[in-house]
Amino acid sequence: MKTLTRGLIILAVFVLLAGVVTVSVNVVAGVAVSMGLIDSPEERAAEEAAREAASASEAPEPVEREAPEDFNLFAYVVQWIRSTGKNVFVVAIPVLAIVVPKSLMARLRKRS
Amino acid sequence: MTSEVSKSASSQTKVKLWMDIFIFISFLVVMEPHLSDLPVHEWLGLALTFVMMVHLLLSWDWIVQITRRFFKTVGGQNRLNYILNWVFLLDGVVIMMSGIMISRVAIPALGLDLVLGPGWYKLHDLSTNVALLLLGLHTALHWSWIVSTINRYVFAPALSLIKR
Structure with missing residues (x-):
């Protein structure tokens, strides 16, 4: 409830x-x-x-369509990694910008 | 009694961790509609809305606690975190609403036909890009929780399995 x-x-x-x-x-x-x-x-x-x-x-006369290209799994995976990698990079920037200085400060404080 | 409470808290943390991992991976998939295909993009996006609600439900105690003390005794980081979470929620709602408005698969499949006003496409794009940045800030502010929870519930059990 x-x-x-x-x-x-x-x-x-x-x-x-x-x-x-x-x-x-x-x-x-x-x-x-x-x-x-x-x-x-x-x-x-x-x-x-x-x-x-x-x-x-004004439609042009229909042209014979080319056969669709064969699906290339490797190219698809590479494209995925590239574009997802870009997004992960954008997420990682603020993470690194905040976490790294914070942990460095904590270490320095511990030493002193 | 105490062990029961800690057991339930621990299982809740575990659920939260796996749910957060699921949200993160789904978010990355949803971010690429040209690769994941439009139906996957729309249905997964809609499903994420409900998963986000469960995520909020699991953080209920923290939300209530900070809301009560917001103008009294809340530390700087908690206050920043709280404000950022509200901005993130608002941005999520903008993504959801603009996504519903420009939907070409999921919403028509539900039998709804929405009159598309101008600006929803741009708003969807903009709010999604802002969400990436907000996700980074959200992750950064929860970094110690993420590291300790992954160590406790993923790495430690995996290491103990290897040691056996």
């Missing part, structure tokens, strides 16, 4: 924050649309539809 109540409180906080975020984004977007800084969703949809209609009327 206690856990359920706590879970419901956390859910309520999530929902409350989600509501605040949605309302804030919509208000900011509304202000930006009314000031003419960005297009409204309806205008964008109309523009997109017009663009699609134009491209459909």
